[in-house]
Amino acid sequence: MRKSFFALTAAALIQAATAGAAAIVVENFDGALSVTPTAISNVSGALASTEPHGNTGKSYAITNTSGGWLQFNFASTxxxxxxxxxxxxxxGASGGEFFCVNLRTEDNTEPTIRPNVRDFLPGGVTxxxxxxxxxxxxxSQAPLTSTATAKTGGIVLDFSTDSPGAETVYIDDIVxxxxxxxxxxDNFDQGFSENAYKRGIGTYYDLGTGSIIKNIVYVTSETYSGSKALEINYISGPAGWVALGELFTDLSNPLPMDISSCDTLKIAVKKGPTEGSTTEFKFEIDDTASARATSSAITYSAAWTEYSLNLNSFTNFSAIMSSSIAKINIVYFNANSTATCYIDEFRLVSSTAPxxxxxxTxxxxxxxxxxxxxSTTTTIINLTATAQSSASxxxxxxxxxxxxxxxxxxxxYTIGKDTDTADTTYNTTWNTDGLAPGTTYQLRVVEEDYAGNTAVLGPYTGIKISATIPAFSAVAAPSAVYSLSEDIPVKIVAYGTRNIASASLYYKVNTGEWTTLAMASSxxxxxxxxxxxxxxxxxxxxGKIYFYASATDDLGNIGYYKSSANPAEISVSASAAVVITSGTLSLQDLNPDDGQTSVELPAGALRNGEAITITKLSVDSLPAAPALSNSAKAVAAYEFGPSGLTFRKPVTLTLLYTDLNPKDGREDTTGAAVGDLKVFWWDGIGWRLLGGTVKDFNSTEAEKKNTVSCQTLHFTKYALFPSKAVDSSTYKPKENIITPYTKDNINDFASFDGLSGQDLKVNIFDVTGNKVRTVEILxxxxxxxxxxxxxxxxxTGVYIYQFNLDGKTYSGTITVAR
Incomplete structure (x- = not known):
């Protein structure tokens, strides 16, 4: 008869997965229980928030003072x-606690079999x-095998049948x-009483060798864990194998064991003080149809050792009915000497981790x-991971x-648990409200099976909750049409409440791999x-270049512009092209804060439409820099085509240069002052000064910023170089003879270098002094x-040119020939 009674109705069963799922959560105590617990007599219980399982939510604390029990009653059977x-x-509050577990049927009866919890815990409760x-x-056998009586009304924790007396235990996550x-x-802690399967030590016998088992006792002086172990004493006889009992077969109505979900037999063995040198044992597993599987022999020693035997290594194991096992024999090799051995913690387990x-993510x-x-944007973080589903x-x-x-x-600390194993995607949400900003956490993902085996992803270290992270006020890079032949500059402006320490760019070309570049700042x-x-x-x-960027402050907080899943794009092409007689063609630039490389054709510049192109050139593959340049390398270069095309009116070229830090007034590639940048054109032999007007970052014409503009009457390659000061020889044409009659676009004109954009006139005279042409440069x-x-x-003949610039008169001769 029970001495006390405590009734608790569990929360309604929560389906943990889809219909037909392998598990249901009976109670995790983290929410409101469906019925308020009622304490009766010598057992009390209450929700406990101190160190619950997973260090999150609550567990249930049960205190027994002098023997009692409690039930988790279901709202319906x-x-x-x-x-x-x-x-x-x-x-346990102290460790060493124990109690029995039972089921209550729908007619409020309980089976007499009440296994103790320590029978299923290596080392007991701690x-x-x-x-x-x-x-x-x-x-319980009857409620589970008869359809008519298979309904269960509750789970019973019994502190009266077998418990140490006053104790407090905590329960969580019932499944x-x-x-x-x-x-x-068996762990033998309950002496000669039957184990959980209504079985105990049965008949021990020899295998025809004449060896004799003297006795079997339970001792407390030699234990692997728990309070007792099994001591086996035997007397000598002829050497050979001795069966140490047909275990668990001599009690009435034993229950067959289903070991189909197990892969390992575990047992702890120790040699006694008088045992001989030859100490071997093996196992026999018989099913209810008398088919047998046998392990290989194991040699054990004088120290407690736990052995693990893979069941699939047993001879004939595949032929037995693993779902209906009748008995397990331990077979010992008698070395013809009186001796003692000990065994403990005998169990079958699944030891394969997921x-x-x-x-x-x-x-x-x-x-x-x-x-x-x-945490300033949101305190809710959606966590996901991929793991095995119940299908695999x-x-x-x-x-x-x-x-x-x-x-x-x-x-x-458990953030969240996903018990839906129907597919391979698992997720939860993490509310970081209340976590300390700026501090470093670790994060991991754990997959667990029903046996408690686990597999871990992580831990990920250095995870921070930040009150603020770096942000971006500007991100710029070429876009739409960009040449393959030159590096593509990308700039960002990052800011935050902390100092910005570093930045990185991540990019990939089309479907390639991501590459990381450290970004520099002056x-x-x-x-x-x-x-x-x-x-x-x-x-x-x-095709496409995809990129995103990150900035890190001096606390290690990282902010991102875009992401690998949602990157920015740069469209890459060999050139820009359009058929026009007048208008503007531009190479597009993603940065709204600067200009674009372009050509502007006024009305009447062409009689007929032409396929106009702009192609960006690699400055590394250009011919040698002109003597007038302060740098051995061009700042930027473009080919305007078709090369050799001439115009009836001057067209305006605008060339873009890179200045990622415009505050310093210097171009990034060469470090030259942007005011020294000039446009040079390629005459097939060398670079010739054309001139140009610089519109730097301070320009009021936003669409022209970071550009140099000039006028020309023909297409060729054009480049930006930082120019030295020029002298009179620069302005004089290098073409002493021109041949315009051939109309082959070769040597068809004379160029007055450096005068582009100047408000002046060049007068052309024949040798008799008659003026034949006035060239107005603008x-x-x-x-x-x-x-x-x-x-x-x-x-044909010799002609004289003359112009005035800065108070000086320049003159020379040009010969026109056929």
Whole structure:
């Protein structure tokens, strides 16, 4: 008769997965219980928030003063016929606590079989959380085998039948499962009483050798764990194998054991003080049809050792009915000497861990060491991971996400648990409200099966919750049409409440791999900084360049512009092209704060439409720089085509240069003052000064910023060089003889270098002093094409040019020939 009674109705069963799922959560105590617990007599209970399982939510504390019991009564009876195991997590206030577990049927009766919880825990209950897995068949036979009586009204924790007296235990995460991966045979702590399967030590006998087992006792002086072990004494006889009992066969109505979910037999063995040198044993497993599987022999020693035998290594194991086992024999080799041996913790388990999860993400970003979560934007972080589903591993119970609570990895706190094993995607949400900003956490993902085997992804270290992370006020890079032949500059402006320490660019070409580039800044560390880097032309291809950027402050907080899942794009092409007679063609630029490389054709510049092109050139593959340049390398270069095309009116060229830090007034590639930049053109032999007007970052014409503009009457290659001061020889044409009559676009004109954009006139005279042409540089360009003022070619002969610039008169001769 029970001495006290405590009734508790569990929360309504929560389906943990889809219909037909392998498990249901009976109670996790984290929410409101469906019925208020009522304490009766010598047992009391209450929700407890101190160190629950997973260090999150609550557990249930049960205090027994002098023997009693409690029930978790279901709101309505549940059909347990499809389930094989009951599991829960338990810890004791002091360690060493124990109690029995039972089921109550729908007619309020209880079976007499009440296994003790310590029968299913190596080392018993301790002050640490441990998972208990109890076969339902070990608790009650009738309610589970008859359809008519398969409904269960509650789970009973019995502190009156077998318990140490006053004790407090904590229970959490009660689960029913149709899987059974741990089967205890015996830990011998309850002496000669039957084990959970109504079985005890049966007949021991020899195998025809004449050896004799003297006796079997339970001792406390020699234990592997728990309070007792089995001591076996025998007297000598002829050497040979002796069967140490047909275990668990001599009691009435024993229950068959289902070991189909197990893969390992475990037992702890120790040699006694008088045992001989030859100490071997093996196992025999018989099913209910008398088929037998036999292990190989194992040699044991004078120290307690736990042995693990793979069941699939047993001879004939595949032929026995593993779901209906009748008995297990321990067979000992008698070395013809009187001796003693000890065995303990005899059980069958599943020891194969699930596969580790993979592909963890946080708010759709790949989770990585050093990730920063911005608590000013949201305190809710969506965590996901990929792990085995029940289709690939039927024993998977759940996947959970954990953080270390600033413990350095010594203690883990459950963030959330996903028990839906129908597919391979697992997720939860993490509310970081209340976590300390700027501090470093660890994060990991754990997959667990019904036996408690786990596999871990992580831990990811350096995870921070930040009150603020760096942001971006500007990101710029070429776009739409860009040449394959030159590096692509990218700049960002990052800012934050902390100093911005560094920045990185991540890019890939089309479907290639991501590449990381460190971005540079010429500015001192501050809360707002320009950073720049160039994507190298090597490896570029026509199509798309995808990129995103990050900035890190001096606390290690990282902010992102775009992401690998949602990057910015740069469209790459060989050139820009359009058929026009007038208008503007531009190479597009993503940066709204500067200009674009372009050509502007006024009306009448062409008689007929032409396919006009602009192609960006690699400055590394250009001919040698002109003598007038302060740099051996051009700042930028473009080919305007078709090369050799001439115009009836001057066209305006605008060339863009790179200045990622415009505050310093210097171009980035050469470090030259932007005011020294001039346009040079290629005459097929060398670079010739054309001139140009610089519109730097301070220009009021936003669409012209970071550009140099000039006028020309023909197309060729044009480049920007930082120019030295020029002298009179620069302005004089290098063409002493021109041949415009051939109309082959070769030597058809004379160029007055350096005069582009100047408001002056060049007068052309014949040798008799008659003026044949006035070239107005602003309206007609800096070329003389051998024509007079009415557009006719002049006669062959020598002609004199003359112009005034800065108070000086310049003159010389040009010969027109056929």
């Amino acid at each position: 549940k059909d347990f016929s499809a389930y094989k195991s009951l599991s829960f997590w338990v810890r 002050t640490s959380w441990k998972k208990v897995v109890i076969p339902l068949s070990a608790i 029913l499962s149709d899987k059974l991966q741990t089967i205890w045979i 596969s580790a999860p993979s592909a963890a 946080a708010n759709s970003y790949a989770l990585a060491d050093g990730a920063i979560f911005d 591993n039927s024993f998977v119970e759940h996947v959970r996400f954990e953080h270390d609570g600033l413990s350095g990895g010594s203690k883990w 500015e001192a560390i501050s809360t707002s900084r320009y950073f720049g880097v160039s994507i190298p032309s090597a490896g570029l291809a026509v 309206s007609a360009g800096n070329l003389w094409n051998g024509k007079n003022d009415i557009g006719e070619l002049v006669e």
